[in-house]
Amino acid sequence: MKGQTYFQTKQQLIDLLCELVSVPSITGSSAEGEMAKFIHRKFLQLPYFRKHPSYAQLHDTEDGRFIVTAFVKGQKTNKTVILVNHHDVVGVEGYGIWKDAAFNPIELTKRFYGQRELVPFEVRQDLDRGEWLFGRGIMDMKSGMVTQMSLIERASNGEFEGNLLFLSVPDEEVSSIGMRSAVPVLLDLAKQHSFQYSLVLNGEPMFSRYPGDTRDYLYVGSIGKVLPGFFCYGKESHVGEPFAGLNANLLVSELTRALELNTDYCEVIEGEVSPPPTILSQGDLKKEYSTQTPNRALSLYNFLVMKKPMDKFVSSLLESAQQAAREVEKHYNNRAFHYGMMQSSTPRSVNVHVFTYEKLYKYGVDTYGKEHVDSLIKKVQHETSSLDHREQTTAILNELALLCKELSPMIILFFAPPYYPAVCTDDHPLVKKLVQILTKTGVEKYGIVFHKQLYFGGISDLSYVGLDHALETFLPLVHNMPLWKKGYDIPFSDLEQFKVPVFNLGPRGRDAHQWTERLDVNYSFGPLMDLLQMTIKECFK
Structure with a gap:
């Protein structure tokens, strides 16, 4: 030059x-x-x-x-x-x-x-x-x-x-x-x-693909990176009566046991292997110490994806959640039975429901009215505007689940930003x-x-x-992300043009x-x- x-x-x-x-x-x-x-x-x-x-x-x-x-x-x-x-x-x-x-x-x-x-x-x-x-x-x-x-x-x-x-x-x-x-x-x-x-x-x-x-x-x-999570709503009880409720930590722990490093989610494309999922955060939502068992907990997981379309990914997550729910029921009912034998009492059984945020929102609208539900979400957004996207998502899920608590115990699949x-x-x-x-x-x-x-x-x-999949295949993500168009979005239509x-x-x-x-x-x-x-x-x- x-x-x-x-x-x-x-x-x-x-x-x-x-x-x-x-x-x-x-x-x-x-x-x-x-x-x-x-x-x-x-x-x-x-x-x-x-x-x-x-x-x-x-x-x-x-x-x-x-x-x-x-x-x-x-x-x-x-x-x-x-x-x-x-x-x-x-x-x-x-x-x-x-x-x-x-x-x-x-x-x-x-x-x-x-x-x-x-x-x-x-x-x-x-x-x-x-x-x-x-x-x-x-x-x-x-x-x-x-x-x-x-x-x-x-x-x-x-x-x-x-x-x-x-x-x-x-x-x-x-x-x-x-x-x-x-x-x-x-x-x-x-x-x-x-x-x-x-x-x-x-x-x-x-970037190195492995140490060394x-x-x-x-x-x-x-x-690709996806951030799915599960909001778990159990049933509160006094610690002296643990079988009167269902600790939400049991639900979220079973989900993590099922998903952490689960190689069934790994994809293999021309010899390249996507890393298995791993948990990014997990915990209950109790804000203070008390002798009441936690009834709400949440977990977020990191998934790295290659070719798998979103609809199939959501189906796999729901299947894992259903399996986790059945394991919790089995574990709980077995322990309740043995406890009942010890003191000659009739044990209670639990039935854990699994569904998506989209279905929870629809239930809330059908039961309490769209205006009420949307007003509740808007109020939560305003009150949590200084928090990050993950915390805002948690707050919206918490309020909506509280509103629909009659559905508990339940596991709710959702997505948080970024995607x-x-x-x-x-x-x-x-x-x-x-x-x-x-x-x-x-x-x-x-x-x-x-x-x-x-x-x-x-x-x-x-x-x-650009987009590697048709626009409509992203709908399961959009419909199950509480913050979609409420502080977070992806210009999918522009991406479709930007090929x-x-x-x-x-x-x-x-x-x-x-x-x-x-x-x-x-x-x-x-x-x-x-x-x-x-x-x-x-x-x-």
């Missing part, structure tokens, strides 16, 4: 990365909004954007955070590659005594190299080979952002024939309000500037071509063996690019979200930059 450059040399890239990491853009913090403004200002330093300032914009997500877009127009085609990244990071509590340096890569890296006896063996091995930088967000994913900013500068100097559009979003680490809000923005930009989207190229880092995995990956999709649809474009001709070229070039030019992975396992914003192939080619790093998070500088700001340019040029052919 001729003339002055800002984001091109290895040292310039390192300096930019350290600047970006120094902004502590933890999800939900004020710095997350400042991060977007910082990125925007950086682009306005480039001559191209000084000449075309409207091509670099901040888009308000209406909660104090911003999406950043910056595009450069090519001269020979309307084909457009979208470079997507996120600018939020997770917290730094895990850094312990080094927390003060978590956002200072130079200082933190000095500590790792200077106090090797304090760091894990695997980290010491990396320190002995190559050049590494440490810091929160340095791998996930501000290094990917740096590579994309560098590509935009190259585009502004006439490097590429087509259009290059940079997109940086907030909230990827929690609920992805950034990417969910970005899809309509991208559709509008396409209309305004006649963009023909050829590829959405993500810059997420390569050091292989390099090309991703042609992103795994990430699975996406995979392995069969797209351009994606196939990119995999072939990058695999060949990686070996021949750099001695790097790339492995194709159908689904990026770290969960990413690529989930909101673009996806690809992820990102930096090499280790230990995302851990205190040992680190970046392989030599690869990320060396071969990767060449491979990214090759990828983009291929898209414009």
Whole structure:
């Protein structure tokens, strides 16, 4: 490149990365909004954007955070590659005594190299080979952002024939309000500037698939994430009369026993296996100590999905819940029988009902009236507006279940935000071509063996690019999510229009979200930059 450059040399890239990491853009913090403004200002330093300032914009997500877009127009085609990244990071509590340096890569890296006896063996091995930088967000994913900013500068100097559009979003680490809000923005930009989207190229880092995995990956999709839960309503009693009631903790515990690490829910696609479900939270809803047994409890589970459609997924969850209900009944009735034998009394039996939030809501409407039920939910929303989506969901379920308590004991299946649809474009001709070229070039030019992975396992914003299933298949999710269109939604109709192939080619790093998070500088700001340019040029052919 001729003339002055800002984001091109290895040292310039390192300096930019350290600047970006120094902004502590933890999800939900004020710095997350400042991060977007910082990125925007950086682009306005480039001559191209000084000449075309409207091509670099901040888009308000209406909660104090911003999406950043910056595009450069090519001269020979309307084909457009979208470079997507996120600018939020997770917290730094895990850094312990080094927390003060978590956002200072130079200082933190000095500590790792200077106090090797304090760091894990695997980290010491990396320190002995190559050049590494440490810091929160340095791998996930501000290094990917740096590579994309560098590509935009190259585009502004006439490097590429087509259009290059940079997109940086907030909230990827929690609920992805950034990417969910970005899809309509991208559709509008396409209309305004006649963009023909050829590829959405993500810059997420390569994630290890198992402990000790050091292989390099090309991703042609992103795994889906679903957050189902079960609201359990038993029957309260005095602890001196436990068989007069049914402890909700027994219900929720049996559900967790049935679902935790249940490999029946794993999918196997071309040798790739989705991780089994695991519980994210569980507990009863008693707010104070008393000798009354808990009658309400709730659990939330993380499921990672690939091809399984939502209607079949819901059917499987209801089947598991029915089995758990029968196990609870068997356990309870057996214990009640033996207790009755001990004191010559007639035992009670229990019958646990299982149904969805949709059916609970319908029962409430049919029994108490739609106006009453909707007014109750609206009141709960107002009172819990400062809480997160999971807590708001719990509050709505609690009030509705209390209203319909005559149905207890019951287990209610529901969904809480966020939801990430699975996406995979392995069969797209351009994606196939990119995999072939990058695999060949990686070996021949750099001695790097790339492995194709159908689904990026770290969960990413690529989930909101297109839909792998028909729109109506998502109805079981929508109808059973208490917060749907009440503070959380996904622009499914826009996603249906935004059907673009996806690809992820990102930096090499280790230990995302851990205190040992680190970046392989030599690869990320060396071969990767060449491979990214090759990828983009291929898209414009």
